[in-house]
Amino acid sequence: MANxxxxxxxxxxxxxxxxxxxxxxxxWTRGFGFQHIATSSGDAIETSGSRRHLLRxxxxxxxxxxxxxxxxPVARFLAKxxxxxxxxxxxxxxxxxxxxxxxxxxxxxxxxxTSNTIARGQWRQVGIATPLGDVEFCFVEHTDEADGLMxxxxxxxxxxxxxDPIGLKGIDHLxxxxxTLMPVIAFFEHVMGFKRYWDVQFHTNDIRPGIxxxxxxxxxxxxxxxxxxxxNEPLRPRFNESQVQVNxxxxxxxxxxxxxxxxxDIAKAAEHLAGSGIEFLxxxxxxxxxxxxxxxxxxxxxxxxPVSDLQRLGLLVDGNKDGHVLQAFCKDQSKTFGRxxxxxxxxxxIQRCGGRGFGxxxxxxxxxxxESGNR
Ligand SMILES: [Fe+2]
Numbered sequence: 001m002a003n004x005x006x007x008x009x010x011x012x013x014x015x016x017x018x019x020x021x022x023x024x025x026x027x028w029t030r031g032f033g034f035q036h037i038a039t040s041s042g043d044a045i046e047t048s049g050s051r052r053h054l055l056r057x058x059x060x061x062x063x064x065x066x067x068x069x070x071x072x073p074v075a076r077f078l079a080k081x082x083x084x085x086x087x088x089x090x091x092x093x094x095x096x097x098x099x100x101x102x103x104x105x106x107x108x109x110x111x112x113x114t115s116n117t118i119a120r121g122q123w124r125q126v127g128i129a130t131p132l133g134d135v136e137f138c139f140v141e142h143t144d145e146a147d148g149l150m151x152x153x154x155x156x157x158x159x160x161x162x163x164d165p166i167g168l169k170g171i172d173h174l175x176x177x178x179x180t181l182m183p184v185i186a187f188f189e190h191v192m193g194f195k196r197y198w199d200v201q202f203h204t205n206d207i208r209p210g211i212x213x214x215x216x217x218x219x220x221x222x223x224x225x226x227x228x229x230x231x232n233e234p235l236r237p238r239f240n241e242s243q244v245q246v247n248x249x250x251x252x253x254x255x256x257x258x259x260x261x262x263x264x265d266i267a268k269a270a271e272h273l274a275g276s277g278i279e280f281l282x283x284x285x286x287x288x289x290x291x292x293x294x295x296x297x298x299x300x301x302x303x304x305x306p307v308s309d310l311q312r313l314g315l316l317v318d319g320n321k322d323g324h325v326l327q328a329f330c331k332d333q334s335k336t337f338g339r340x341x342x343x344x345x346x347x348x349x350i351q352r353c354g355g356r357g358f359g360x361x362x363x364x365x366x367x368x369x370x371e372s373g374n375r
Contacts, residue, residue: 006101006193007093008225011171012140013054013061013150014259015087016345017077021053021066023337024083028055028062031278032261032347033165037148037157044152050074056148056159058168061089063150077134082343083333085256087127087136088174090227095124095141102128102139105191110136116151120144123151128191131184132176133253137192165272167264172350173219173228177247178254181218181233188220188229197221197228198357203235213242232257250334250344258329258346266326266351267305270313273349279336280314281329291317294361300324318361323354 018024028034034055045051049072055062065086067075077086092098099113108129116123121144127136148159178184188194196218203214214235221228234242247257263269270280288311295303299321303310310317316327330336332346 005224006090006098006139006222008098008139008222008227009091009093010059010225011227012089012091012142012145013063014085014171015052015063015065015089016084017065017067017074017081017086018083019066019078019341020337021051021064023342024064025053025055027278027333027336028064031273031276032168033057033163033272034062035157035159035163037159038150038153038155040152041154048072048152052150052153054148054150054153057164057166058161058170060168060170061148061150063087063089080134081252081255082250082341084251084343084345085135085174085259087138088256089125089138089140091145092139092141095126095139098139098141099126101193102126102191105193107191114151118151118153119149119155131187131254132178133251133255135176135255166261166269166349169262169264171227172260172262172348172352173230174256175230175232175258175260176255177232177244177251177257179233179245179248181216181231184231184254185218185220188231192220192222194220194222194229201235203237205237211238213238213244215242215244247344257344258348260348260350262350262352264351266315266328266349267309267313269349269351270315270328273330274313279331281331283311283314283316287316298324298361319353319355319357323352323356325355325357326351326353 025036029036034057036053036055038054040052045068049069050065050067052063052065065074067078095113110127110129113124113126121142124141125138127138130137149155198219199217201216204212215232216235217230217232219228219230232244234244239245248254288307291307295301300319314328317324319325328349330347332344333342334340334344
């Protein structure tokens with residue numbers, strides 16, 4: 001039975017398990033302009049065995065969690081994986097109702113519904129296991145969501161809802177890599193009630209014979225909230241050398257490869273990130289040399305910002321006459337922090353200019369850029 005309605009409203013927060021929290025705090029606060037507003041209370045650290053830091057920009061929370069002792073969920077995750085996304089929190093209208101529907105669809109809860117009173121509101125949550133390795137999905141009901149806090153945390157700074165130097169609209173999509181796609185698609189369809197939104201497959205073997213890599217990708221979405229989850233598997237030939245499989249290996253199994261943040265004006269956001277020392281993947285010069293022809297051939301036509309600005313900022317473009325997207329891919333965390341156990345997770349920026357899809361041209365550009373940078 002397909003789950004038709006979990007009452008998901010939006011992604012509340014993304015939880016990232018880390019060995020060393022300081023560079024991550026700086027990355028998100030100095031780089032992306034998130035505000036560090038709360039940290040675990042002493043009691044919560046004692047009982048959970050981890051210290052959590054809540055960062056927020058607009059409606060989106062990032063939770064960085066470090067292990068304090070070995071029995072914690074963070075320690076369990078980090079024993080198997082490099083630093084990376086360990087939980088996605090979905091804001092729902094009613095956690096008990098979401099649990100009932102999840103159980104009807106044979107979801108696997110990781111705990112019973114918990115209920116906490118925080119600040120001015122009531123917080124209820126239930127988590128489930130997923131086929132994305134050790135990534136959990138958690139369904140959160142919060143009666144005073146404007147408050148933005150989470151259970152077990154003490155507020156350390158006032159939240160300024162208007163402070164947003166990158167012009168964040170929210171998460172556009174999350175992309176997961178895995179060795180085989182269909183169990184994950186079945187999970188999104190039958191357990192989460194998501195529907196197919198978009199799919200593509202291609203191999204760069206046609207432009208790089210003998211050294212290219214390929215992927216098959218299916219994007220699933222929740223029609224009600226608009227949340228999109230992209231899922232990739234490798235393609236033959238060179239299945240085990242494909243970037244998807246390399247990412248799965250680097251991650252110690254399937255998991256979330258990147259998080260795409262939608263921004264109002266990507267040129268402004270990119271200027272801010274560059275000024276904060278956050279680097280994008282280098283894009284081959286040839287990409288910009290052929291871009292004017294590609295823009296005309298695809299029907300996109302003249303662009304704002306002009307190609308010279310795209311090249312200066314390292315932005316990519318893809319689409320057709322009906323609309324296009326502008327994108328940029330930050331270097332992955334292991335390169336950014338200069339240590340392998342920081343993991344292969346990376347952040348994408350996207351500005352949608354009428355483009356609703358995930359054009360093959362961008363995927364190819366990402367593959368080509370990744371082959372020259374992010375492995
Ligand atoms: Fe993406």
